[in-house]
Amino acid sequence: MSTGPRRWSRRLGKRLAVVVTALASAVPLTLTAAEAAPARAAACNGYVGLTFDDGPSGSTSALLNALTRNGLRATMFNQGQYAAANPALVRAQVAAGMWVANHSYTHPHLTRLSRAQIDSEIARTQQAIAGAGGGTPKLFRPPYGETDATVKSVAAAHGLTEIIWNVDSQDWNGASTDAIVRAAARLTNGQVILMHDWSANTLAAVPRIAQGLAARNLCAGMISPQTGRAVAPG
Structure with missing residues (x-):
């Protein structure tokens, strides 16, 4: 039996392999993050603020893994x-791309405390987060969402914008x-949802939250210290 066709096929295969290798070295087969970013941005018709209170905890690493695997960024109070x-x-x-914010030092009912005690709760948290490498927070969420003029005034004195929420996930209540x-799924452009770092049900919900936002062309954004609304990451 003639081996000519087989030899020709092998030679052609080698030539094609050389061409493919040359093309691969000249043209990247995958986009860099910078190149892919415009495509992702174009798909965002709005931004929402995903927030997680009460960390860091023993659940934080798993939560960060879930968020990054699903392309989400969040604000960690x-x-x-x-x-x-x-x-x-x-x-x-x-390191996972999250924004770190202030949720008081011991999670008390701030509206029941003196101005000096409120100041201590906020100031010590600013110091603790900065000392841990989290930067200087610009956002503050009062425990239980309880606030008044004094709490707002003390927070503002520390350069903090008070952030409550538009949607309560009720994960703290066993949802x-x-x-x-x-x-x-109720979130709309600019709105913020309350969730918690330690909730196993919230951790399980992360992939489906990501899918739901993508289906509505919404992206997870940062919370603006100027407006308190979710905006495109800066």
């Missing part, structure tokens, strides 16, 4: 006492994963 105790987790939040996903 950390308690100062936990930031001081777990500086590596604060740095992990920053199911399905209920948390439905809550996120």
